[in-house]
Amino acid sequence: xxxxxxxxxxxxxxxxxxxxxxxxxxxxxxxxxxxxxxxxxxxxxxxxxxxxxxxxxxxxxxxxxxxxxxxxxxxxxxxxxxxxxxxxxxxxxxxxxxxxxxxxxxxxxxxxxxxxxxxxxxxxxxxxxxxxxxxxxxxxxxxxxxxxxxxxxxxxxxxxxx
Amino acid sequence: xxxxxxxxxxxxxxxxxxxxxxxxxxxxxxxxxxxxxxxxxxxxxxxxxxxxxxxxxxxxxxxxxxxxxxxxxxxxxxxxxxxxxxxxxxxxxxxxxxxxxxxxxxxxxxxxxxxxxxxxxxxxxxxxxxxxxxxxxxxxxxxxxxxxxxxxxxx
Numbered sequence: 001x002x003x004x005x006x007x008x009x010x011x012x013x014x015x016x017x018x019x020x021x022x023x024x025x026x027x028x029x030x031x032x033x034x035x036x037x038x039x040x041x042x043x044x045x046x047x048x049x050x051x052x053x054x055x056x057x058x059x060x061x062x063x064x065x066x067x068x069x070x071x072x073x074x075x076x077x078x079x080x081x082x083x084x085x086x087x088x089x090x091x092x093x094x095x096x097x098x099x100x101x102x103x104x105x106x107x108x109x110x111x112x113x114x115x116x117x118x119x120x121x122x123x124x125x126x127x128x129x130x131x132x133x134x135x136x137x138x139x140x141x142x143x144x145x146x147x148x149x150x151x152x153x154x155x156x157x158x159x160x161x162x
Numbered sequence: 163x164x165x166x167x168x169x170x171x172x173x174x175x176x177x178x179x180x181x182x183x184x185x186x187x188x189x190x191x192x193x194x195x196x197x198x199x200x201x202x203x204x205x206x207x208x209x210x211x212x213x214x215x216x217x218x219x220x221x222x223x224x225x226x227x228x229x230x231x232x233x234x235x236x237x238x239x240x241x242x243x244x245x246x247x248x249x250x251x252x253x254x255x256x257x258x259x260x261x262x263x264x265x266x267x268x269x270x271x272x273x274x275x276x277x278x279x280x281x282x283x284x285x286x287x288x289x290x291x292x293x294x295x296x297x298x299x300x301x302x303x304x305x306x307x308x309x310x311x312x313x314x315x316x317x
Contacts, residue, residue: 017178024185031192048291052298053203070287124204127287132284133232136290138313144209152204155291 041067043082048129050155063120063150066101068143070127070135079135095142102147122150205294207305226272228263228302230256230293232281241289257296265298273303280308 047151072079081088088094101107102119123143127136140151167235199247243250245263250256267275277297281290290307292302 017182019179021182021185024182028185028189028192031189031196034196035192047202048288050203050205050291050295050298051206052295055201056201129286129288129291131287132283133281133285133287133290134311134313136287137283137307137310140209140307141313149209151207151209153207153291153294154204155201155295157201157203159303 042045042067042126043071045069045071045126045128046130047126047154049158053155053157055157063122065122065124065152067124067126067154068139070125070131070139070144072128072135073130079131082137084093091138091142095146098142098146098148117147118149119147120150121148122152124152124154126154165208166168205291205298205305207307214308226267226275228260228267228275228277229296229308230260230277230279230297232285232289234282234284236284236302241285243289243293253292253296256293258300260297261300264302275302276304276306278306280309280310283311 066083069082070079071082081094083097086097086098102121103117107119107121109120112118125136125139125143127139143151164288229246230250233242233244235242245256245259248259250259264275264277267273279290279293279297294305
């Protein structure tokens with residue numbers, strides 16, 4: 001004898017997809033927005049570490065910047081420059097590119113001495129930690145001759161991740 | 163977003179399963195392509211606008227600088243750092259030497275005295291940045307790179 005009546009309940013077990021779709025949409029939106037499209041200007045290189053670097057606050061500082069990556073390996077001449085995914089193995093082509101970049105219309109800085117030319121644009125120099133100094137030095141010299149004087153040396157904070 | 167599943171509300175049914183498949187695929191793609199970006203910062207290093215030294219150096223010109231020389235030892239593949247004639251053992255010693263030297267220039271009323279980093283060609287860039295970092299820790303405003311070889315000189 002049973003104390004409880006058996007209940008003939010027809011269970012309709014169905015998966016409610018709507019909340020799952022809602023969550024999936026939110027996840028998708030999160031991943032899409034967090035995909036940093038600006039990474040295409042930066043190459044995947046191991047930067048030197050420095051704890052005193054000024055954090056790039058992503059705010060306009062009154063001038064445009066161009067990111068110049070120095071990538072490669074080894075001590076000798078296997079190093080080349082990458083600007084906006086364009087690889088420059090020839091330093092002469094790089095000189096032309098930087099010269100054209102510095103001499104775009106509206107780029108000239110005003111108030112300089114006659115006969116001199118300086119661009120308002122800054123160069124963000126991302127050189128790999130292992131890069132021999134001579135390549136960095138040469139790159140700075142090329143930037144200087146092209147008309148750039150604002151050079152920003154990029155380094156990474158120790159153990160810093162965002 | 164979420165709506166009722168009662169078919170009487172919406173006579174036109176939508177097949178949600180293919181959409182879920184696609185959203186799953188998109189989610190997996192974005193999850194896999196996401197990578198943590200390293201926190202980057204920058205040192206501002208404005209080049210001189212007057213293109214080198216305007217006044218030629220003479221024997222009487224007093225040397226007002228804090229110079230750190232970096233040499234590359236190819237045999238041991240290490241960098242040797244010199245402050246004056248002192249071979250520096252580690253970062254702490256170098257920072258102490260920079261600190262003492264800079265404090266001396268500040269006492270003389272010359273806080274604009276530059277720290278000059280004079281590195282050999284094969285010294286890794288990280289070693290140069292390390293010295294820049296040490297100088298920045300001592301709040302030296304002017305940090306310069308020694309001219310070195312002119313790679314762009316007319317051949």
